[in-house]
Amino acid sequence: MINRLPTIPLLRVLLLSSGTVLLAACATGQGSTPIDTIQSWFSRKDKGVRQPGEKLVSPPDVVWKERNCARLQRPYIDIDLNEILPSRVPAGEEFNHRMVYSMCPLRTGEGVVGDLSRRITFKGNTVFEDISRRFEIKPGKWQLDAFIGIPAEAPAGVYALEVAFSGGSVRFQRSANLVVSRR
Structure with a gap:
């Protein structure tokens, strides 16, 4: 039994x-x-x-095959994800910005160095900007996470986060919105 x-x-x-x-x-x-x-x-x-910093998601050889890099104009960079979590943030708290990119280099193992910036605007005015000088976009698929605090006195409304990179012949810009609320 x-x-x-x-x-x-x-x-x-x-x-x-x-x-x-x-x-x-x-x-x-x-x-x-x-x-x-x-x-x-x-x-x-x-x-x-999530943890701040960068993390390798896929090695360069895997991205080379997946993206068919041999047929692309290189260096080639694609933004796979540009995300804000949470998308609604009470003033005084922080949010996570995650960007995932895939990169096919001009030559094996060669990255692209330039300026990576994050800028937050509210009603057309810049309220926060952070620039990482000499930032390297690396071959493969990479995930970048940053945590950004919203000041407690920030007015409620829709804000835009713009992320941009400029280095050598590579340039990109993406944006995402977040809503700040008063407690």
Whole structure:
């Protein structure tokens, strides 16, 4: 005879877990819809596991094959991801900016050196700018993470984060929006 412990059906466990997350999210919603609150909760959870700095995602030989670099004008750089987490940030907190790029070099192992800047604008005015001089875009696929704080006195509204690079014959610029709210 097999000894069986009493079990809760899987569906009931999932419903109870989902309900708990939903209730916790709604309790902290402060005027947001439940869906917005849940998305914000997951964004903050994802942001919490990220670390600042750069990380190799795919080595140069893998990117060379995936992108068919031999047929491209090089150096070739593609921005695979330009993301802000969370996209809604209360004044006084920070957000994560993640950029992922893929690079095919002109010559094996050769990067491109230039200036990488992040600029935040609000209503057309620059409110923050950070420039990394002599930043190297490296062959392969790389992930860059930075954490940027929003001052507690920042006005509520839609802000734009612009990331740009200029070095040698390589130039790119991308932007993403974030919403700053007052607590």
